[in-house]
Amino acid sequence: MKRFIAMALAGILVIGVQSPFRASAVQQHKDVMVTIQPNASVEEPVLSSRLHEKQTKEMVKQNQLSIEMTKLLAEHFGKSVKTQGGGSANYIIGPSDTGDFFYTPASTAFVNHGHVGLYYSSNTIVESIFPTGVRSISANVKMVEKGAVVKSVSTTEAVKQNAANWAYTQIGQPYSLNFMNNRRTGHLGAKNCSKLIWSAYFLHGGLDLDVNKGFGVYPRDIRDAKQTRFVRQI
Structure with missing residues (x-):
C-alpha cells in the first residue's frame, strides 16, 4: 500500500495534475479581463490568463502533495516515524x-x-x-x-x-x-x-x-x- 501511494505521488510530481477547475478558472479570468478592460489588446488578457493558469497548476500540485504526505505521516506511520525524518541517516x-x-x-x-x-x-x-x-x-x-x-x-x-x-x-x-x-x-x-x-x-x-x-x-x-x-x- 505504501509503495502504491509513493508511486502515485511520484506520478503526480512528474506529470502534474489535470483539473477541470483549471480550465474553467482560466476562462473566467479571460472573461473578466476583457470585461473590465474592453480596450486592452488581445495579448494582455492572454498573458495574464497564462500566469493564472501557471499559478493554478502549482496550487493543484501543492495540494495533492500535501494530501499524500499528510496521509503517509499521520495515517500510515503515526508516531513510529523516525525522528530523523525517515531514510537511513548515517x-x-x-x-x-x-x-x-x-x-x-x-x-x-x-x-x-x-x-x-x-x-x-x-x-x-x-x-x-x-x-x-x-x-x-x-x-x-x-x-x-x-x-x-x-x-x-x-x-x-x-x-x-x-x-x-x-x-x-x-x-x-x-x-x-x-x-x-x-x-x-x-x-x-x-x-x-x-x-x-x-x-x-x-x-x-x-x-x-x-x-x-x-x-x-x-x-x-x-x-x-x-x-x-x-x-x-x-
Missing part, C-alpha cells in the same frame, strides 16, 4: 556558523521530501521533526544522509543571529502537518521544518527563502533559495 552533520542551515535527503514510504534544520550556534541545531515538533539537538550527534549540504544565508551577521534566536524561542511548538499552504499560516504555533527556517528569516531579515514562491514552503525550496550559498557537502 553521517554526523557537524558544526557550522550561527544562522547556517542544513538540508538532508529524507524519505517516508519511498518519497524523498527532505529535511532542514537551522544552526542556533555552531554546535546547536534547531529543527522541527514529526511527531515531536520544534527541538534543539547537538550538531555533533545530528545524523543526516549522504548528499546532505550545509548552506549559509547571504545576509548580515546580525540578521543571522536574530533569525537563529527567534527559531530557538520556538522550541516546544508542535509539528504541523499543513504542507499545503504553510506560507499563508501564522508564524507562531505549530510548524514543520521548512516553515521554521522560512519564518525565522522572513520575520527577522525580510528574506523570502522560497525558491519558487509556491503555496507551500518545502525543504528543497529552502535549500535552493537564491539568497543562499554553498558551504559544504556530506
Whole structure:
C-alpha cells in the first residue's frame, strides 16, 4: 500500500495534475479581463490568463502533495516515524556558523521530501521533526544522509543571529502537518521544518527563502533559495 501511494505521488510530481477547475478558472479570468478592460489588446488578457493558469497548476500540485504526505505521516506511520525524518541517516552533520542551515535527503514510504534544520550556534541545531515538533539537538550527534549540504544565508551577521534566536524561542511548538499552504499560516504555533527556517528569516531579515514562491514552503525550496550559498557537502 505504501509503495502504491509513493508511486502515485511520484506520478503526480512528474506529470502534474489535470483539473477541470483549471480550465474553467482560466476562462473566467479571460472573461473578466476583457470585461473590465474592453480596450486592452488581445495579448494582455492572454498573458495574464497564462500566469493564472501557471499559478493554478502549482496550487493543484501543492495540494495533492500535501494530501499524500499528510496521509503517509499521520495515517500510515503515526508516531513510529523516525525522528530523523525517515531514510537511513548515517553521517554526523557537524558544526557550522550561527544562522547556517542544513538540508538532508529524507524519505517516508519511498518519497524523498527532505529535511532542514537551522544552526542556533555552531554546535546547536534547531529543527522541527514529526511527531515531536520544534527541538534543539547537538550538531555533533545530528545524523543526516549522504548528499546532505550545509548552506549559509547571504545576509548580515546580525540578521543571522536574530533569525537563529527567534527559531530557538520556538522550541516546544508542535509539528504541523499543513504542507499545503504553510506560507499563508501564522508564524507562531505549530510548524514543520521548512516553515521554521522560512519564518525565522522572513520575520527577522525580510528574506523570502522560497525558491519558487509556491503555496507551500518545502525543504528543497529552502535549500535552493537564491539568497543562499554553498558551504559544504556530506
